[in-house]
Amino acid sequence: MANLTHTLRSGRRIGITTLGDPDAERIVVFCHSAPGSSVFDPDPDASATRDVHIVAIDRPGYGASDPWPYGEWPSITRAADDIAEYLRSVILAETPIGVERPRTVGVAGWSAGGRVALAFAARHPDLVDRVALVATPAPNEAVPWIPPELQAESDRLGGLAPAEAVQQLSAQLQPQADAVLAADGEGDVPLDAVGASAVDDAVLAGPGVRDRVGRMLRDAFRQGPAGAAADILSYTARPWGFDPADVRAKTLIVGGQGDALAGNAHAAWYKRVVPDARMEMVPGAGHLVIVPAWGRVLSYLAPGPTRS
Structure with a gap:
């Protein structure tokens, strides 16, 4: 489970793992998969050695977060705004001693x-200076994958x-x-729900990886399937609600060359659309590329020395 909870101004509770x-001084926000939850640490060694504060939030209906309010359409932008509200009201509200800027x-x-x-980056450019996009499918109308x-x-x-749609998909x-x-x-835990395939076997053989992914999925479905249903509806049944071309932060796009779900064509689409973006493909990696790439992602988002 998440190690913290926070109540938003709306009264909805969110679960947070830090x-x-x-x-x-440097904060990294990690947005989980669908299904997924905030408890997943892709590579604990990389997370522990980078001088950074990592914050992950359960989206509505997952883990320790309340579901979407009854009658409200699940929304990518609302999920992004939840992150911004939490950061502004809690994490960024006070500057720690010794941090001057x-x-x-x-x-x-x-x-x-x-x-x-x-x-989050498009709607809150004052908060975000770097983005890492890892194994994210493009819009289906741009790169067919559904x-x-x-x-x-x-x-x-x-x-x-909305309530009927969530109920039926659930x-x-x-x-x-x-x-x-x-x-x-x-x-x-069966891992097909998170897009794992045979090409990911080498990654899953790493110390603790299968257990960490399985733990995340069990936490994702702890309240039942409504969180996953809402998440899926937010990006397949309704417009996304924002334009990736509005992102002004420097962006790293990472994909697995063996990812049948969100491979090269998807990464290349984001590279064309997001203004200040670069693209890196990881040989031999599938949809679980987040695990071997996590150290690279953290070094991009939090450049600077590591800690011993």
Whole structure:
């Protein structure tokens, strides 16, 4: 579970997981996958050695965060605004002793979390100076990746009332949630829900990786499948609500060359659309590229010396 909770001005509670030094000058926000939750640390060694304060927030309905209010459409931009509100009201409200200038923020997003990271940077440019986009699928109309029958179902759900759409998609995702929660332990959790495939086997063989991903998925479905359903609807059934071309922060786009879900074509689309972007593809990596690339992501978002 998240190690903190915070109540937003709206009265909705969010779960927060923090890592590293809370007084570090540099803050990195990590936006999780769908399904996912804030408890996932892609590489604890890399997280521990970078001089940074890492903040991850459960999106609505995941982990320790309340679901979206009844009757409200799930929204990428609202999720991004939740991050901004928390940072402004808690993390950035006071400057730690010894830090003489305003603290700066970098944001990383893995898979579906990449859209939230971009929305955060586009809508709150005063907070964000660097973005890392990792294995994030492009819009389906730009780079087709959603099977036509599933996109047709999303279009149908998009025409319903929000509560009905979430309820119907939740019922469709219930078997997936049941399979995750029925596993004997984190290491036995089926990982297809997060886009893992055979190309990720080498990554999953690393110390603790399978357990960490499994723990995240169990936390993601702790309240049931409604969080995942809402997340999916936010980017398949309704417009994203922001334009990636509005991002002015320096952006690193990272992809796995073996990622069948969000590979080279997706990374290249973001490289064309986001104004100040560079692209790096990791050989032999799949959708779990976030694990081997985490050290690189942190060095980009928090440039400077590491700590021993």
